[in-house]
Amino acid sequence: xxxxxxxxxxxxxxxxxxxxxxxxxxxxxxxxxxxxxxxxxxxxxxxxxxxxxxxxxxxxxxxxxxxxxxxxxxxxxxxxxxxxxxx
Numbered sequence: 001x002x003x004x005x006x007x008x009x010x011x012x013x014x015x016x017x018x019x020x021x022x023x024x025x026x027x028x029x030x031x032x033x034x035x036x037x038x039x040x041x042x043x044x045x046x047x048x049x050x051x052x053x054x055x056x057x058x059x060x061x062x063x064x065x066x067x068x069x070x071x072x073x074x075x076x077x078x079x080x081x082x083x084x085x086x087x
Contacts (some may be wrong), residue, residue: 032044
């Protein structure tokens with residue numbers, strides 16, 4: 001998904017882990033969006049996958065977002081953000 005404000009690219013798909021994505025805290029591991037068409041309104045469900053990597057360029061600075069599962073808090077995904085920028 002890209003827009004005029006930022007560019008994004010999926011680098012690694014990651015893994016759906018049944019205990020997280022279909023367990024008691026599943027709502028934290030899914031992104032729900034509205035999708036409108038001419039005929040009806042649908043919900044799009046996107047999993048936040050463990051080990052998923054996304055590259056985003058904001059203001060000409062490249063960031064890589066890595067989704068992880070922190071063993072101390074499996075209720076929600078955790079993120080590691082990397083950048084080579086000195087700013």
